[in-house]
Amino acid sequence: MRQSQLFTKTRREAPKDEVAKNAQLLIRAGYIHKEMAGVYDLLPLGLRTFDKVVNIIREEMNKIGGVEAHLSSIQRKELWEQTDRWSDENVDVWFKSALKAGGEVGFGWTHEEPFTALMREHVSSYKDLPVYAYQFQTKFRNETRAKSGLMRTREFVMKDLYSFSKDEAEHQKFYDKASDAYMRVFERVGLGDVTYKTFASGGSFSKYSHEFQTLSDAGEDMVHVSKEKKIAINKEVFNDEVLADLGVSKDELVEEKAIEVGNIFSLGTRFSDALGLSYKDENGESRPVIMGCYGIGPARVMATVAELLSDDKGLVWPESVAPFRVHLIEIPSESPDVHNEAAELYRELNEAGIEVLWDDRDARAGEKFADSELIGIPLRVVVSEKTLAAGKFECVERASGHTSHKSISELIGHLTA
């Protein structure tokens, strides 16, 4: 993409109403725009990074047998009354609205009910199970206090997967696979080293649920973590019983703040009982389906990467989620050769399937470099009179600052290796 066509502008200063580093950087670099408290737009750069996170999650969900669907946001009141999750006393995050035709609807803040109800039409035999269905879908939550930039918002996309299994053993097998898939997601987006599978409260159908907590001072949660054993315990369930279950002692754990980037939960028959989702086993006996749910918010993941992998100059994206792989910087020159050379390099990189943001704007070098560092694309390639004379482009890695000089073929070889 040509940067002259990118309608977003960078800013030197963060808006004063954003304190969270993730929002400050993402707004300054033109990735997101704030509509109101807890409601953000994704701008072109932000959408590209968001989509990369989404695709990584999608690939990992597909690998473990996930099948993607997309359910509606508008929810029937009657369905949620069956699980006792319609009233504002029980669920305080509902956005609700009256239908002009009569009746009332809610805007989905999660999707256990509709997914479970849907499966009643498609699951009737043990032969139909297991089912692992997921979606990337917008959730609406009427939070009393949105905060921390993209960390807690009122509208956000969530990948929510629901597992439908015949029995506990089958459920547990998938639950563990999903857990592994989650860790792979966080590794791929660059958070693997600081993200811990964390024991958290389980609810009525299992002793524990698991959160994936990324250690960060920007986090809302407190966890007790063993970096050596690569496990953590949420403060809310930190007690002797948990310590005994996990075989760890208090001495090996340190308390740290963390961002919850994912959560997996065994639901047992809570929803299948309430909504009547059952199947016939081999003997013709009716049995309730065992369920689990598995959530990740891609925008929160994006914000967490921004929060952790940035420096005083701006964002530093890992290649896996960067909006582009190469930021091609053309230093304006009176000679048309520089522009022509940049255009040629842009063409060849695109042809090689490499995503390039070409800064073809009529701006000074200093401004372009500063913008480039703020935007955080992994590799900066400079075309100028200097590089033209040298016959090689200047290549600077955003993360390390490592500089090298490469010809077109060397550069493409390096990027496609």
Add this chain to the structure above:
RNA sequence: CGGGACGUAGUAUAGUGGUAGUACACCUGCUUUGGGAGCAGGAUGUCCGAGUUCGAUUCUCGGCGUCCCGACCA
């Protein structure tokens, strides 16, 4: 939802009961061209409503909005 802070231009900030200032961004021109460059000129603003007052951006009340702490977060 409880507590606190705040609301001045696109952004960040001064300031005042009597003509609202600066920086960046923006527009025009010239200069400049490897680290947010310079000069000259220009356009743009007091969240909304009521009250006090000769006069309110400033004071008072109400509303709306934003942030922070807490509560909440299957």
